[in-house]
Amino acid sequence: xxxxxxxxxxxxxxxxxxxxxxxxxxxxxxxxxxxxxxxxxxxxxxxxxxxxxxxxxxxxxxxxxxxxxxxxxxxxxxxxxxxxxxxxxxxxxxxxxxxxxxxxxxxxxxxxxxxxxxxxxxxxxxxxxxxxxxxxxxxxxxxxxxxxxxxxxxxxxxxxxxxxxxxxxxxxxxxxxxxxxxxxxxxxxxxxxxxxxxxxxxxxxxxxxxxxxxxxxxxxxxxxxxxxxxxxxxxxxxxxxxxxxxxxxxxxxxxxxxxxxxxxxxxxxxxxxxxxxxxxxxxxxxxxxxxxxxxxxxxxxxxxxxxxxxxxxxxxxxxxxxxxxxxxxxxxxxxxxxxxxxxxxxxxxxxxxxxx
Numbered sequence: 507x508x509x510x511x512x513x514x515x516x517x518x519x520x521x522x523x524x525x526x527x528x529x530x531x532x533x534x535x536x537x538x539x540x541x542x543x544x545x546x547x548x549x550x551x552x553x554x555x556x557x558x559x560x561x562x563x564x565x566x567x568x569x570x571x572x573x574x575x576x577x578x579x580x581x582x583x584x585x586x587x588x589x590x591x592x593x594x595x596x597x598x599x600x601x602x603x604x605x606x607x608x609x610x611x612x613x614x615x616x617x618x619x620x621x622x623x624x625x626x627x628x629x630x631x632x633x634x635x636x637x638x639x640x641x642x643x644x645x646x647x648x649x650x651x652x653x654x655x656x657x658x659x660x661x662x663x664x665x666x667x668x669x670x671x672x673x674x675x676x677x678x679x680x681x682x683x684x685x686x687x688x689x690x691x692x693x694x695x696x697x698x699x700x701x702x703x704x705x706x707x708x709x710x711x712x713x714x715x716x717x718x719x720x721x722x723x724x725x726x727x728x729x730x731x732x733x734x735x736x737x738x739x740x741x742x743x744x745x746x747x748x749x750x751x752x753x754x755x756x757x758x759x760x761x762x763x764x765x766x767x768x769x770x771x772x773x774x775x776x777x778x779x780x781x782x783x784x785x786x787x788x789x790x791x792x793x794x795x796x797x798x799x800x801x802x803x804x805x806x807x808x809x810x811x812x813x814x815x816x817x818x819x820x821x822x823x824x825x826x827x828x829x830x831x832x833x834x835x836x837x838x839x840x841x842x843x844x845x846x847x848x849x850x851x852x853x854x855x856x857x858x859x860x861x862x
Contacts, residue, residue, distance in 0.1 A: 612642025
């Protein structure tokens with residue numbers, strides 16, 4: 507998924523820097539602004555227990571699958587509905603369930619009715635986030651997955667695996683420049699392709715992992731571990747309105763919508779880290795209450811917090827240091843004419859060895 511602030515391309519830099527500071531690989535990693543879980547997945551693959559958290563529910567869904575799921579999914583209670591599962595190796599069942607769902611006929615549900623041209627034609631706001639066929643397919647699959655859950659045909663691990671597969675798949679055929687703050691006037695080439703229910707495969711692990719869906723201010727009191735990794739919003743761009751449609755697909759709660767883009771209510775998901783007024787106090791609070799041996803903060807040179815403020819606040823907990831690396835800017839609206847200050851930014855990884 508092309509995600510604002512994703513650290514996927516910076517994983518080698520993060521791994522090298524974190525291991526250089528900790529001098530060992532025996533620690534629990536806490537990733538409390540987890541997003542799509544790229545950092546958590548990387549350290550899970552390296553053998554670490556991971557605690558992930560994010561305020562957005564779609565992110566929680568992705569991390570429940572990619573981080574918390576660690577063992578082969580058996581789909582034991584679907585054997586009657588999908589008899590072919592009985593003759594398959596256990597490791598092949600997840601693929602077969604996704605194939606089965608992919609064959610379901612589309613349904614004119616909430617997504618089609620509110621976010622596709624066929625469903626909104628003639629309404630006050632005509633929207634085209636997905637092709638009509640893909641919108642109908644999302645509705646049909648989302649409804650089926652929920653029925654399976656309610657009837658206990660799938661367990662929690664299987665439920666989040668299927669939801670994550672749906673979210674990842676539909677994002678690939680979304681008719682947007684990248685994020686969901688706006689849709690394109692005409693269906694772009696990738697949005698004309700058929701949605702495919704591809705399995706959201708996760709890393710197997712013998713470790714225990716945990717995933718939360720709290721505000722950072724709440725979860726900071728609930729968890730403790732060797733390394734706390736923080737990757738908060740850097741600027742005024744809030745995640746909730748930029749990924750509102752993925753939130754609605756994840757929740758499938760038929761929210762009241764407003765405006766041209768069909769935004770859902772998101773006041774409870776506003777981050778103080780994306781507000782000039784509240785970011786400094788929010789950062790002080792998190793650093794003060796963090797329960798970790800090491801704290802790392804990913805932040806770039808164009809963020810709301812100054813480098814001086816970051817150093818001062820983190821130094822209050824112990825010995826401070828910083829690494830830096832240049833990388834390409836994320837351009838959510840790359841297909842829209844917009845002028846950026848630069849094509850690259852400096853990513854800083856601030857850290858403190860906690861002794862207070």
